[in-house]
Amino acid sequence: MKIIVDAFGGDNAPGEILLGCAQARKELGVDLVLTGDREKLLGCAKELGLETDLAGMEILDCPGVLTMEDEPTAVLKEKADSSMALGLRALAEGKGDAFASAGNSGALVVGATMIVKRIKGVKRVAFAPLLPKSQGFFMLSDGGASVDCRPEMLLQFGLMGAAYMRDVMGVENPRVGLVNVGTESHKGDELRHQAYELLRQRKDLNFIGNVEARDIPYDGCDVAVTDGFTGNVMLKLFEGVAMALMDKFKGVFSQSLKNKLAAAAVYGDLKKLKKSLDYNEYGGAPIMGAAKPVFKIHGSAKASTVKSALRLTRDYAQSGFVDKIAQAVKPQGERQDG
Amino acid sequence: MKIIVDAFGGDNAPGEILLGCAQARKELGVDLVLTGDREKLLGCAKELGLETDLAGMEILDCPGVLTMEDEPTAVLKEKADSSMALGLRALAEGKGDAFASAGNSGALVVGATMIVKRIKGVKRVAFAPLLPKSQGFFMLSDGGASVDCRPEMLLQFGLMGAAYMRDVMGVENPRVGLVNVGTESHKGDELRHQAYELLRQRKDLNFIGNVEARDIPYDGCDVAVTDGFTGNVMLKLFEGVAMALMDKFKGVFSQSLKNKLAAAAVYGDLKKLKKSLDYNEYGGAPIMGAAKPVFKIHGSAKASTVKSALRLTRDYAQSGFVDKIAQAVKPQGERQDG
Numbered sequence: 001m002k003i004i005v006d007a008f009g010g011d012n013a014p015g016e017i018l019l020g021c022a023q024a025r026k027e028l029g030v031d032l033v034l035t036g037d038r039e040k041l042l043g044c045a046k047e048l049g050l051e052t053d054l055a056g057m058e059i060l061d062c063p064g065v066l067t068m069e070d071e072p073t074a075v076l077k078e079k080a081d082s083s084m085a086l087g088l089r090a091l092a093e094g095k096g097d098a099f100a101s102a103g104n105s106g107a108l109v110v111g112a113t114m115i116v117k118r119i120k121g122v123k124r125v126a127f128a129p130l131l132p133k134s135q136g137f138f139m140l141s142d143g144g145a146s147v148d149c150r151p152e153m154l155l156q157f158g159l160m161g162a163a164y165m166r167d168v169m170g171v172e173n174p175r176v177g178l179v180n181v182g183t184e185s186h187k188g189d190e191l192r193h194q195a196y197e198l199l200r201q202r203k204d205l206n207f208i209g210n211v212e213a214r215d216i217p218y219d220g221c222d223v224a225v226t227d228g229f230t231g232n233v234m235l236k237l238f239e240g241v242a243m244a245l246m247d248k249f250k251g252v253f254s255q256s257l258k259n260k261l262a263a264a265a266v267y268g269d270l271k272k273l274k275k276s277l278d279y280n281e282y283g284g285a286p287i288m289g290a291a292k293p294v295f296k297i298h299g300s301a302k303a304s305t306v307k308s309a310l311r312l313t314r315d316y317a318q319s320g321f322v323d324k325i326a327q328a329v330k331p332q333g334e335r336q337d338g
Numbered sequence: 339m340k341i342i343v344d345a346f347g348g349d350n351a352p353g354e355i356l357l358g359c360a361q362a363r364k365e366l367g368v369d370l371v372l373t374g375d376r377e378k379l380l381g382c383a384k385e386l387g388l389e390t391d392l393a394g395m396e397i398l399d400c401p402g403v404l405t406m407e408d409e410p411t412a413v414l415k416e417k418a419d420s421s422m423a424l425g426l427r428a429l430a431e432g433k434g435d436a437f438a439s440a441g442n443s444g445a446l447v448v449g450a451t452m453i454v455k456r457i458k459g460v461k462r463v464a465f466a467p468l469l470p471k472s473q474g475f476f477m478l479s480d481g482g483a484s485v486d487c488r489p490e491m492l493l494q495f496g497l498m499g500a501a502y503m504r505d506v507m508g509v510e511n512p513r514v515g516l517v518n519v520g521t522e523s524h525k526g527d528e529l530r531h532q533a534y535e536l537l538r539q540r541k542d543l544n545f546i547g548n549v550e551a552r553d554i555p556y557d558g559c560d561v562a563v564t565d566g567f568t569g570n571v572m573l574k575l576f577e578g579v580a581m582a583l584m585d586k587f588k589g590v591f592s593q594s595l596k597n598k599l600a601a602a603a604v605y606g607d608l609k610k611l612k613k614s615l616d617y618n619e620y621g622g623a624p625i626m627g628a629a630k631p632v633f634k635i636h637g638s639a640k641a642s643t644v645k646s647a648l649r650l651t652r653d654y655a656q657s658g659f660v661d662k663i664a665q666a667v668k669p670q671g672e673r674q675d676g
Binding site for chain 1: 554555564573577581590
């Protein structure tokens with residue numbers, strides 16, 4: 001298993017990426033190919049005492065870096081010499097089994113679509129993060145790759161999401177819900193009406209109907225299907241509300257000596273809670289629908305998160321997920337496995 | 339000031355509605371008109387010892403109740419004899435200055451639009467709840483009244499929201515943001531692009547551009563403008579995430595004796611925090627754009643929340659908001675106040 005990693009993507013590149021890669025190589029049994037400026041990488045490895053580790057990895061040398069400020073389409077043009085663009089091309093050319101980057105999500109979606117290309121039959125790729133619910137995690141599909149959607153795209157987001165949750169995450173018979181403004185089948189706009197009908201007709205999908213956003217954090221479904229606009233707003237609101245609330249709690253606990261003492265008493269348990277809410281546990285999210293595994297690592301990932309992401313990237317590649325998706329998105333009658 | 343109240347709307351009607359009305363009448367200096375089954379109301383008042391209070395209110399007698407299970411359009415047809423429908427007609431006929439109901443939101447939106455009618459020039463009404471942010475509250479406009487929107491509707495949601503925050507809530511020069519998947523002006527779908535341009539052109543609006551949902555709980559804006567589909571998903575996700583997180587905290591604090599003692603120490607401060615997050619503080623949300631003030635009380639409201647809602651309904655009616663909206667939604671050149 002050979003994973004190509006964008007060594008210059010993300011807030012903490014290249015240091016934390018390199019550290020994470022060094023850990024992943026030792027613990028996960030994967031070969032790594034780094035893309036980016038060779039001289040800078042060597043210098044960074046020297047600084048961190050990772051020279052031997054880096055010596056065990058392949059480097060694809062390139063000068064450029066695609067930043068968060070770049071337009072997504074820059075990955076195809078102005079920044080075609082960047083570590084992200086080179087990694088995507090290397091994946092497309094078969095120089096590795098998967099590609100992972102903590103860089104600009106928009107550019108990664110464009111690159112996955114235009115350079116790696118989509119699986120035959122997939123209309124749009126989906127960025128599919130996992131978010132905490134009362135028990136475990138649910139997948140948001142699409143979390144922001146495709147802002148303008150047609151009903152058949154939402155169907156595919158559901159099919160791909162269910163396949164991922166089953167084959168990569170090990171969730172049995174994942175429950176797929178359509179995010180809507182009410183649970184009744186007639187709720188929502190025209191896009192939802194048509195998507196509902198398409199989802200309902202798929203006998204190979206455990207479609208549980210419409211789900212309200214209020215119920216999703218309470219284990220309302222395993223895959224929350226929505227268009228990329230709504231999904232991206234949901235993803236960011238989820239993050240914003242959780243962070244703001246955690247900050248308010250912190251404020252209470254540092255208000256007085258008495259409160260600080262109380263905080264100290266529950267510190268360990270609160271830390272566990274924070275960890276259970278931490279969507280960094282999975283390190284990132286797949287760009288589902290690309291013809292080869294492309295994985296988005298969290299932009300702010302540090303070494304341990306990079307390693308977690310690479311574990312999931314490995315599982316993703318090993319699962320044969322891409323073939324399963326090609327199978328899953330076929331019209332119902334054409335499927336080989338029924 | 340005479341407020342018409344749907345005595346049979348909401349989860350706790352008529353008891354808590356009646357209790358809340360009795361308090362409001364004493365404390366807020368308003369006259370109240372209740373709609374609903376007179377016999378049942380008299381019986382309920384007797385049970386609660388509110389006979390004298392009820393004697394001071396007018397009753398518009400009608401047999402029916404519109405429930406949460408009814409279709410929104412039932413308010414016009416099958417349930418035209420309901421306490422909600424009668425209240426809306428009474429408002430339209432000038433039997434009071436405002437109407438408040440804790441019943442079915444969808445039906446209230448339909449009734450506000452079709453029975454009370456819209457202000458001349460207003461294309462769609464907006465359901466506009468206030469949600470907590472790091473400091474104070476922000477308005478979500480539209481929170482679910484209009485799921486299919488055109489750009490000029492989003493402009494009006496912004497204009498109405500700004501007027502409400504200024505004239506009813508006393509926020510100086512309210513910052514209006516367009517909910518989007520990124521802050522740059524080119525972000526989002528076609529609806530957002532066009533709405534952005536319309537909002538930008540209004541010199542009489544403090545439009546601060548696109549806002550990301552992540553930043554809204556951190557005081558990102560005073561009025562978050564969005565289509566009713568996205569807005570309703572946001573409203574419910576906000577609620578779901580906050581409640582799920584509070585539950586997790588509660589779980590930590592009841593885990594062990596040590597944790598219970600710690601919880602006891604910070605109990606008062608946590609309760610204050612909970613109150614600061616409680617969007618029930620405002621008791622509900624206006625249906626902005628209706629030709630006369632229509633106010634939605636929270637469905638689960640108890641007496642004190644009903645009273646808060648009636649205070650806001652009174653302020654809403656007193657502010658002359660409806661005339662201001664009529665003025666605000668005029669094309670820029672036609673405005674009298676510039």
